Amino acid sequence: MTEAVAKEAVPGDPDKGFDGFSFLARFAPLIFLLLLMTVFAVLEPRFVSSINLFNVMRQVSITGLLAIGMTFVILTAGIDLSVGSLLAFAGLVAAAVAKGGMQDRFTVGDAAIGYGWPLALLAAIGVGVAGGYLQGLAITKLRVPPFVVTLGGMSAFRGAALLFAAGGPISGFQPDFSWWGQGRILTVPVPVIIFLVAALAAHVVLRYMRYGRRVYAVGGNREAARLAGLNVNGIICSVYVIMGLFVGLGAFVLAARLNSAEAVAGTGYELTVIASVVIGGTSLFGGAGSIFGTVIGTILIGVLLNGLVLMNVSSYVQQIIIGVIIVLAVAFDTFAKSRRRKA
Amino acid sequence: MLLRMTGIAKSFPGVRALDSVDFEVGEAEIHAFIGENGAGKSTLLKILSGALAPDGGAIHFGGKDVVFASPKDAQASGIVTIYQEFSLAPDMTVAENVFIGREPGSKLFVSRSRLEAQTLALARRIGLERSPRALVRDLSVAEQQLVEIARALSMKSRLIVMDEPTSALSRTEIEKLFAIIRSLKRDGITTIFVTHRLEEVFEICDRYTVLRDGKHVGHGTVAQASLDGIIRLMVGRELGLLTRREGTYATGEVALAAVGISRRRKSSDASAIELHGVSLAVHKGEILGIAGLVGAGRTETARAIMGADRVDSGRILVDDKPVTISSPRDAIRHGIGLVPEDRKQQALFLELAVRTNLSIASHDRISTLGIFISGSKEDALVEEYRKLLNIRMSSGDQIVGNLSGGNQQKVVLARWLALRPKVLIVDEPTRGIDVGAKVEVHNLLFQMAASGIAIIVVSSELPEILALSDRIVMMREGRVSGEISRVDATQERLMTLMTLGSRRAD
Numbered sequence: 001m002t003e004a005v006a007k008e009a010v011p012g013d014p015d016k017g018f019d020g021f022s023f024l025a026r027f028a029p030l031i032f033l034l035l036l037m038t039v040f041a042v043l044e045p046r047f048v049s050s051i052n053l054f055n056v057m058r059q060v061s062i063t064g065l066l067a068i069g070m071t072f073v074i075l076t077a078g079i080d081l082s083v084g085s086l087l088a089f090a091g092l093v094a095a096a097v098a099k100g101g102m103q104d105r106f107t108v109g110d111a112a113i114g115y116g117w118p119l120a121l122l123a124a125i126g127v128g129v130a131g132g133y134l135q136g137l138a139i140t141k142l143r144v145p146p147f148v149v150t151l152g153g154m155s156a157f158r159g160a161a162l163l164f165a166a167g168g169p170i171s172g173f174q175p176d177f178s179w180w181g182q183g184r185i186l187t188v189p190v191p192v193i194i195f196l197v198a199a200l201a202a203h204v205v206l207r208y209m210r211y212g213r214r215v216y217a218v219g220g221n222r223e224a225a226r227l228a229g230l231n232v233n234g235i236i237c238s239v240y241v242i243m244g245l246f247v248g249l250g251a252f253v254l255a256a257r258l259n260s261a262e263a264v265a266g267t268g269y270e271l272t273v274i275a276s277v278v279i280g281g282t283s284l285f286g287g288a289g290s291i292f293g294t295v296i297g298t299i300l301i302g303v304l305l306n307g308l309v310l311m312n313v314s315s316y317v318q319q320i321i322i323g324v325i326i327v328l329a330v331a332f333d334t335f336a337k338s339r340r341r342k343a
Numbered sequence: 344m345l346l347r348m349t350g351i352a353k354s355f356p357g358v359r360a361l362d363s364v365d366f367e368v369g370e371a372e373i374h375a376f377i378g379e380n381g382a383g384k385s386t387l388l389k390i391l392s393g394a395l396a397p398d399g400g401a402i403h404f405g406g407k408d409v410v411f412a413s414p415k416d417a418q419a420s421g422i423v424t425i426y427q428e429f430s431l432a433p434d435m436t437v438a439e440n441v442f443i444g445r446e447p448g449s450k451l452f453v454s455r456s457r458l459e460a461q462t463l464a465l466a467r468r469i470g471l472e473r474s475p476r477a478l479v480r481d482l483s484v485a486e487q488q489l490v491e492i493a494r495a496l497s498m499k500s501r502l503i504v505m506d507e508p509t510s511a512l513s514r515t516e517i518e519k520l521f522a523i524i525r526s527l528k529r530d531g532i533t534t535i536f537v538t539h540r541l542e543e544v545f546e547i548c549d550r551y552t553v554l555r556d557g558k559h560v561g562h563g564t565v566a567q568a569s570l571d572g573i574i575r576l577m578v579g580r581e582l583g584l585l586t587r588r589e590g591t592y593a594t595g596e597v598a599l600a601a602v603g604i605s606r607r608r609k610s611s612d613a614s615a616i617e618l619h620g621v622s623l624a625v626h627k628g629e630i631l632g633i634a635g636l637v638g639a640g641r642t643e644t645a646r647a648i649m650g651a652d653r654v655d656s657g658r659i660l661v662d663d664k665p666v667t668i669s670s671p672r673d674a675i676r677h678g679i680g681l682v683p684e685d686r687k688q689q690a691l692f693l694e695l696a697v698r699t700n701l702s703i704a705s706h707d708r709i710s711t712l713g714i715f716i717s718g719s720k721e722d723a724l725v726e727e728y729r730k731l732l733n734i735r736m737s738s739g740d741q742i743v744g745n746l747s748g749g750n751q752q753k754v755v756l757a758r759w760l761a762l763r764p765k766v767l768i769v770d771e772p773t774r775g776i777d778v779g780a781k782v783e784v785h786n787l788l789f790q791m792a793a794s795g796i797a798i799i800v801v802s803s804e805l806p807e808i809l810a811l812s813d814r815i816v817m818m819r820e821g822r823v824s825g826e827i828s829r830v831d832a833t834q835e836r837l838m839t840l841m842t843l844g845s846r847r848a849d
Contacts, residue, residue, distance in 0.1 A: 208715050208716060208718075209714055209715055209716065210706045210710055210714055210715070210716055211714070213699060213702075213703065213706070213716060214703075216692070216695060216699065217692055217695070217699065217703050220692035220693070220694055220695050221688075221689075221691065221692050221693070223688065223689050224688075224689055224690050224691060224692060225692075225703075226651070226670075226671055227649070227651060227671050227681060227683055227689055227690065228671070228690075228703050228704045228758065229671050229672045229674075229675040229704050230672075230703070231672065287692065287694055287695065288694050
């Protein structure tokens with residue numbers, strides 16, 4: 001019924017001129033990030049040292065990888081709470097492969113026998129993809145809401161990790177494995193490079209590939225997507241597989257960085273990851289968002305935590321701040337949406 | 344007079360829904376409230392029930408002037424409306440539903456015994472033979488309706504409005520309902536009876552009021568009225584700027600045939616519309632209109648052909664060959680497209696760009712290496728259809744939600760045209776768009792038919808059906824109730840076929 005009030009857009013006419021609000025809404029995460037960095041730089045000069053900035057980037061690269069996968073999931077209006085648990089499980093399996101079994105898992109340094117990092121990487125990704133596919137099937141075939149399926153997965157994968165680890169970590173890999181977490185290329189930490197390359201790839205998929213278009217369409221209006229002939233269930237299932245792929249990759253990098261895998265790894269990651277995506281402007285209602293936003297959101301959280309640590313703010317207070325920011329980010333999204341509806 | 348509404352006016356953006364309507368209903372009478380789809384009946388009833396505030400006019404009820412700010416106000420005055428879609432909580436008991444929000448007992452605790460005793464008394468009065476403890480989910484549609492009536496009675500109402508109460512009932516159930524309405528009348532309760540079935544008006548109602556295009560066009564005593572007279576009041580809408588298709592259409596080959604499509608209601612969805620052996624065929628280059636009142640099964644037929652809803656039985660033939668269609672993907676593969684009834688809910692990705700909306704079904708045409716979208720090919724596609732359909736937009740990157748309704752509808756049409764379909768089904772082609780854009784959309788449909796596409800048009804507006812169609816199929820209660828060629832079609836004949844069918848057998 002809004003047709004009569006809706007203004008006809010004329011070709012060639014700039015769209016109602018400059019809309020300050022929508023500009024702000026689009027770049028809010030970036031503006032907020034720059035603001036935050038300025039504040040920290042003024043309050044704490046150590047913050048701007050290049051060592052510290054690389055540190056921040058290295059710290060966020062694991063959750064950043066997960067956040068890239070999570071962007072696909074949230075674009076379809078889904079959610080995945082199981083990422084932390086699946087990360088631990090995949091990391092343990094990769095570690096066991098790298099060590100050639102479970103018998104020598106405590107012998108740090110002496111890791112001659114094993115299958116090497118390529119097979120370990122493959123194992124991690126295999127576990128991640130399988131876990132994601134299982135959850136995707138449960139969501140599309142059994143029609144259980146993603147929240148419930150992945151809440152179940154969060155518990156089940158953690159259990160699997162604990163069972164697999166049988167009470168202890170698996171540590172001590174060969175140097176060419178550890179390089180993926182600890183190495184540097186021209187002073188840039190390898191995990192940071194992996195994160196940025198993965199982000200670029202995901203950006204290309206979402207922006208320039210048919211598949212990406214379909215992910216947005218399914219999240220934007222599921223019924224319209226179905227009537228337009230899209231395989232809606234297939235697409236929904238696939239985003240959980242992609243999430244699993246990034247979980248596997250993240251698990252591999254984390255194990256390499258810590259030179260160890262353990263069953264309690266990744267605890268609470270789901271919150272940080274979802275926060276990164278949402279703060280980056282991806283709508284929990286689906287259909288809107290970008291990888292660029294997710295990268296900014298990821299760095300923003302990293303900067304925030306790093307700055308707070310440098311300023312000796314306790315980790316308990318940090319948790320409170322993260323929680324409040326998530327709620328505010330979603331409130332902002334809802335507000336922006338209702339404004340667009342009225343426009 | 345029990346109820347006197349005078350000068351009721353209501354406008355929505357771009358639409359004058361009610362234009363100074365007067366409506367009078369007497370004490371203890373059964374009053375038929377009649378009008379075509381979109382005549383303004385629902386709007387008036389929503390104002391009467393307090394769900395909508397009028398822009399102007401006064402309501403006089405039970406001897407005093409009243410203003411209803413909410414449905415609660417109207418109910419407190421003694422007016423209860425029973426909608427077609429029941430407002431019952433399926434997992435609660437009959438008794439809990441009857442007294443929902445008004446449970447007997449103390450402030451904190453519900454008195455179960457009083458709740459159930461009072462419900463039982465009401466149930467006896469209207470012949471509901473169910474325990475007050477039965478779950479509403481387990482009741483038939485007719486029984487659920489009785490629960491609604493019991494709730495109305497429990498509120499001591501003096502006026503009960505029933506919106507199409509018979510549309511989902513069998514003949515015996517209808518007779519039982521009529522007996523209840525008559526017994527309510529003996530108790531002094533007035534019923535406003537909204538129906539599309541004119542024979543029911545003559546069967547049970549005392550007086551009638553007819554609405555057309557938001558105006559009161561006639562009222563009187565049923566005993567002195569004729570069927571033809573009432574139909575003449577209902578129709579007679581102006582064609583306005585709409586023009587009929589020029590020239591005569593020569594019958595081509597059958598492009599699509601639907602044979603015996605049936606779909607039964609499931610217990611989980613008591614108000615779903617059934618289809619009973621619907622068969623129709625559309626030829627190449629022909630525009631076939633499907634006319635019928637709300638709930639006749641028009642949209643359901645369209646969705647069944649498209650594979651959007653499951654069906655229980657029936658066959659689809661494309662170019663004389665039987666095809667299996669179990670999803671919209673299958674339908675598209677066989678060259679069928681559907682412009683759905685509700686543009687915003689079912690067709691558009693409102694937050695996404697025009698280009699995404701336009702090209703979503705034809706990625707094959709604009710991809711490189713099979714997986715990437717070629718920006719230049721997509722630009723060319725958007726530009727091609729922008730010109731062809733005269734879509735007014737600033738660029739392909741404009742958010743589709745910011746276009747006017749007419750241009751949004753053109754984007755949806757372009758999406759299907761880009762697929763070069765054999766058959767295009769268009770459900771409500773011009774709902775909610777202004778007259779100028781309406782004419783444009785009609786001309787586009789004419790052009791598409793002229794290019795050989797078989798088109799099926801579903802519309803609630805008789806003038807639109809008459810303007811567009813080469814041939815018209817009428818539907819009523821999930822069945823095809825008649826077929827008429829454009830030469831023989833008039834609004835009166837269509838309305839007669841739509842409202843008077845063969846009686847439903849048990």
